[in-house]
Amino acid sequence: MGGERPFRDTAVYHCQQTVEKALKGMLTHWGVAFQKTHDLRVLLSQCAAQDPRFETWRDAVEELTPYATLFRYPGDAMEPTPEDAGKALTMAGDILAFVEQCLQRAAEDGVG
Numbered sequence: 001m002g003g004e005r006p007f008r009d010t011a012v013y014h015c016q017q018t019v020e021k022a023l024k025g026m027l028t029h030w031g032v033a034f035q036k037t038h039d040l041r042v043l044l045s046q047c048a049a050q051d052p053r054f055e056t057w058r059d060a061v062e063e064l065t066p067y068a069t070l071f072r073y074p075g076d077a078m079e080p081t082p083e084d085a086g087k088a089l090t091m092a093g094d095i096l097a098f099v100e101q102c103l104q105r106a107a108e109d110g111v112g
Contacts (some may be wrong), residue, residue, distance in 0.1 A: 008085040015092035016067035038068035060091040
């Protein structure tokens with residue numbers, strides 16, 4: 001995340017999107033309908049209703065949810081710091097890995 005202009009705003013947006021798509025993918029796997037939303041908290045609650053282990057990620061989705069819009073539109077928002085971007089990348093990667101493990105276990109168990 002270096003270079004002339006590091007595009008950290010875009011990086012954190014894509015981290016939020018990664019988690020959004022992972023949670024929606026998990027809900028789709030379970031056959032759970034979900035509303036059109038970028039709010040990771042709503043999606044996580046739906047996932048946790050199916051598998052309580054998803055609650056582990058509550059703090060992470062609280063941090064990531066605003067990145068869907070915070071830096072995408074003109075306004076007073078400041079550029080995310082390198083630390084913000086690094087933390088968002090780590091959280092997104094960890095949540096994605098968790099969802100992948102859930103799907104792998106389901107496949108091994110012949111579920112879904």
